[in-house]
Amino acid sequence: MEICKRVVKILEKGYVCNNCLGRHFAQLLTGMSNEERGRILRKFVAMEIDAGKDIDIDKSNFAGVEFRKRDIETNEESECVVCEGLFDELGDWCGKIMRNLQGYEFKNFLIGTRLPDKLVKREEELWEDVGIEYCEEMKAEFNRELGKRLEEKTKKVVEFELPEMQVLVDVEKDEVELNVNSVCVYGEYQKTERGIPQTEWPSGKYEISLEEIIAPAFLREADSADEKFHGAGREDIDALCKGWRPFILELLGPKKRKLDLDKIKEEVNKNREVNIRNLQTVGRDKIGELKAWQPDKSYRALVEMEKDVDEEDLEKLKKLETTLTQRTPQRVEHRRADRYRKRRVKDIHWEKRKDRKIEIVVKAEAGTYIKEMISGDGGRTVPSVASIFGMDAECIELDVIEIHGKDDLAFITE
Template sequence: MDLKTKAVEILSEHFLCDNCLGRNFASLLSGYSNKERGKAIRMFLAMLIDSGEKLKINESNFYGIKFREIKMKQSKSSKCYLCKNIFDKFPQIAKKIASEMSKYQHETFLLGTNPPNEIMNRESEFWEKYGIEWSESINTEINRELGKEIWKITDKEMDRKKPDITVLYDFNKNKISLSVRSVFVYGKYQKFSRIPQTNWKTRIYKNSVQSYIEKPLLKQTLGEKTSFHGEGREDVDVRCFGWRPFVIEILNPRKRKIDLKKTRIEINKSKHVKVKDLKIVDRSFIKILKSRKPDKTYRAVVIFEKPIENVEKLKSLENAIIQQQTPVRVLRRRVDKIRKRCVRKIKYKLLGKKKLELVIQSQSGLYIKELIHGDNGRTIPNVAELLNNKVKKIELDVLKIHEK
């Protein structure tokens, strides 16, 4: 079917606005809106009629056009058959959306819509009758044209890859929903107190590494809350003197610009947590962080049940492969399996008859407490077994995280 024949056929029964007429020829020519295409086709058909050609077209499609050679009884149609003049409402809708967007600091946005159900159903029936050659969906045009109206008001650019704000407008419910892209801050922390890395739902621990770091960030961004992503984690009762990389995610931030120097100074006022190397990153950095498996060096101060003897036996642990079944204390959240991990180096120093200091460099993933007390035989070999001495207490610290 050629262009003229199709245009005449779709205008034969109903009035279509310029947008809906032009949308049926959306893939023809570039750099033009559907409204411009529709207007051009309408004028072309009007010229054919004015030149004397007989075309069966609903006369309301030519309302307002001045014919020179013929007389046509023109009547104004109240609404477009397909869209019911939905495009005329866009300036008003765009103002409402822009008003909601203005509550959040942003430079880019992306718009999605849920068009009226009756319009989508009518378009489906229309396509079945007239075909979809050269056409595009009204949903696509609504998103594009409403997006242009928002751009005119806000002067903010559309971004399909990483928009600061994603807007969903539901025409059926007249509802605006905003999804604000999180802000991600990378850094490294030290933990000087025996507190958890992340916030606990229970109030056993009032503070955590996360709570100390998030406080100035939430204050600056007016964010809703944070999510903390560490390159591994130490136990609640373990201090971390090595610098552990992390990414903290600020959810639903109303402000996106952060003074990271001010943030670092504010966090470092605490005697519990210190940070450095703060910078803004994107979400993909979390995956990179989680994929890293650096060696770590620990210091453990261990108190045994009996006086310590034959401490030189611990030399056998250096470069040893440890067979470690999932520790009992983490079975509820870890798969029960045997892991093989290497002890790179071990140093020891007697601090008393029953007190021993150990400095251990190990492969990532080795549970150090279990390496020391044996976990009832689930970790082999282990310190307690080699010394034939039961462990009563362990104080553990991370001394270094060996970043490559």
């Protein structure tokens, strides 16, 4: 079908705005808007009519056109039969979005639109009649045109990959929904007091968690209402973490995105239970990377033996430098699947202390249960300190002293 025929077919439907007319030819020529395409094509058909061609179209389509050869009365423009005036409302929508964005700090955004079903259907019907070779979707044009206006008003840019603000325009509900993407801050912590869980404990059994100590300074700085704490593993509640454990704090719906990380660090480090360091903003995709990371760790454990063990006998501890078989410990049975795991103990050193105590320093693969490596957990972990010496052995103090292989986290800068 030649272009002129298509244009006539479209304009036969009633008044069709320049955007809706031009959008049907969006794939032809570049460097112009659909509105401009529509304007040109409308004039072109008007010329054909003026030249005597017999075309019967609703004359509201030619409001403002002055025919020279023929005496044709034009009507006032009415509402576009395709979009119902949606493209006249770009300015209103832009204003509404601006009001929603007020108070938020951002560099870029992306607009999405939910159109009423009837508009989508009407456009599809038009495609069936006139063909789809050169067309574009109404939604795509609306998003783009609104984006252009918003860029101009806010001096921010449209970003397709990882926009900081996602603006959803719901035309039917006459609403703007804002999705503020999180700001993620990487850091490393030391836990310097026992009896504190990493994150909030559901039963309220513990007074405070590391998350509750660390997060407030971040929330205040980002003017954010909520957060999620993602740790690279966690130590037992009664264990210290002297090695610096990586974490990512995800700040939800932040109003501020440029954070004074030094100030945050200083504030958090006023708490005696925790130290943090090496704060840096990272992409949200790094949470998955951190969660998947399986670093070796070194621990210091203070072990109390049932009976005294001779200095020479302690050499037997070397037997623990092997692959342990660990059935899910009884103490975590209620929240972990019951299964057997193979975990490698890579290095072990010890020192005899008084009163039947031994201090052990052990380097082990991620996921090794150290307390059970000591007690044997009623035979569920083999071998163990208890099984090697044939007596009870209990871990009475546990510290994580090093988390190895931070080089694997390529996104961190020192």
